[in-house]
Amino acid sequence: MDYLDDSIVDPLTSADYPDFSDEVYYSSNDGFIYPSGGDNMNENTSEPIIPLESQKESSSFSMSTAFSAYMNFGDGGPDVVLMSRDAVHFFVRRNRLLNVSNNQFALLLSPYIDSSFQTAQQPIQLTEDAQTLNIVLHILYGVSFHVYSPSLEILLQAIQTLEKYGVVLSTHLIPGTPLFDDIVLKTPYQPLEVYIVAADHDLFQLAQIASGYLLSISLLSIPRMQISRLNSDYLAMLYNLHIARTLVLQRLISRPPDEHEATFQCGFSAYQAMKSAWSVATSSFILNANPDVSAALIRNTLESLKFSLPCIRCRKCVQDRVNEILLKWSITPRTICRDTGYYFSVLSPQDSVPGITYTASILPTWSQV
Numbered sequence: 001m002d003y004l005d006d007s008i009v010d011p012l013t014s015a016d017y018p019d020f021s022d023e024v025y026y027s028s029n030d031g032f033i034y035p036s037g038g039d040n041m042n043e044n045t046s047e048p049i050i051p052l053e054s055q056k057e058s059s060s061f062s063m064s065t066a067f068s069a070y071m072n073f074g075d076g077g078p079d080v081v082l083m084s085r086d087a088v089h090f091f092v093r094r095n096r097l098l099n100v101s102n103n104q105f106a107l108l109l110s111p112y113i114d115s116s117f118q119t120a121q122q123p124i125q126l127t128e129d130a131q132t133l134n135i136v137l138h139i140l141y142g143v144s145f146h147v148y149s150p151s152l153e154i155l156l157q158a159i160q161t162l163e164k165y166g167v168v169l170s171t172h173l174i175p176g177t178p179l180f181d182d183i184v185l186k187t188p189y190q191p192l193e194v195y196i197v198a199a200d201h202d203l204f205q206l207a208q209i210a211s212g213y214l215l216s217i218s219l220l221s222i223p224r225m226q227i228s229r230l231n232s233d234y235l236a237m238l239y240n241l242h243i244a245r246t247l248v249l250q251r252l253i254s255r256p257p258d259e260h261e262a263t264f265q266c267g268f269s270a271y272q273a274m275k276s277a278w279s280v281a282t283s284s285f286i287l288n289a290n291p292d293v294s295a296a297l298i299r300n301t302l303e304s305l306k307f308s309l310p311c312i313r314c315r316k317c318v319q320d321r322v323n324e325i326l327l328k329w330s331i332t333p334r335t336i337c338r339d340t341g342y343y344f345s346v347l348s349p350q351d352s353v354p355g356i357t358y359t360a361s362i363l364p365t366w367s368q369v
């Protein structure tokens with residue numbers, strides 16, 4: 001049985017629409033109505049497994065509950081049916097989709113209802129699965145999708161889908177929008193994947209947030225396949241973040257504490273001894289500096305130097321220097337910047353220690369990847 005007549009019909013009155021009573025269909029908690037009957041269902045996924053042609057013959061019909069044949073978001077009843085890859089039907093308004101698309105929904109929708117290439121009576125077959133399409137349509141209609149608790153994979157797939165259908169991402173992917181905020185909440189679990197997708201669509205704010213969770217990873221440990229997916233500009237920004245923060249830390253801890261005014265008990269020779277002790281204490285620290293060194297590690301390493309100093313004024317100089325390093329390290333940017341110089345703005349002229357050059361091993365050596 002065809003579920004749409006050859007003419008434009010009102011789904012509320014059409015006798016050809018399936019009967020969505022509980023005896024024939026059941027409403028799943030994933031937001032779709034499926035045909036009942038164990039023989040037709042995949043027990044593991046609760047997804048319909050009946051091919052479309054079979055559905056037509058057997059009257060099996062899977063439909064979105066949010067975008068059902070009876071939906072009305074205040075702009076009239078549905079006049080277009082979208083069908084996901086897994087044969088779930090979504091009833092939507094043509095104008096709603098056209099208004100947010102700059103490519104006529106990937107050229108699948110005509111602004112003219114009697115277009116020769118698309119008629120309102122036929123479902124439009126899409127390549128996206130029902131879960132992704134459901135989230136995308138919620139975004140386009142400006143309604144919350146949180147009840148479905150979509151996975152990060154679905155949310156990132158939604159980004160690809162929105163762009164495919166001509167939706168301006170900067171409208172729906174800014175702080176405060178449901179899609180942006182939900183992705184940000186899940187970013188700590190898969191920051192690299194979020195960074196790659198954000199970079200692919202030049203979503204700087206999202207990539208910036210994801211980059212903050214990538215400080216602890218060695219860039220050399222990223223598999224070549226993932227590196228190859230990464231936009232070159234964003235790959236450079238990620239490397240700059242790691243290199244710049246490492247350089248800043250090296251310069252901060254390379255500068256010894258200041259010298260106090262000479263006293264009868266402590267003078268130039270004592271200060272030279274303190275500088276030498278500082279150099280010894282920090283040498284391996286400088287060598288192993290990385291962009292994610294914690295403040296606690298810096299404090300524990302450098303403050304221990306005080307206990308070997310007999311002069312109370314020297315100890316205060318050490319403490320002041322440690323405090324200054326911790327303060328500057330805390331304000332060193334932890335995320336990607338378009339202007340690399342921003343990282344070094346925390347340094348004072350005295351922090352630029354001559355002779356300290358960057359030769360750390362985090363520079364890319366692709367043959368080792």
Ligand SMILES: [Zn+2]
Pocket residue numbers: 260266267270311312313314315
């Ligand atoms: Zn002293």
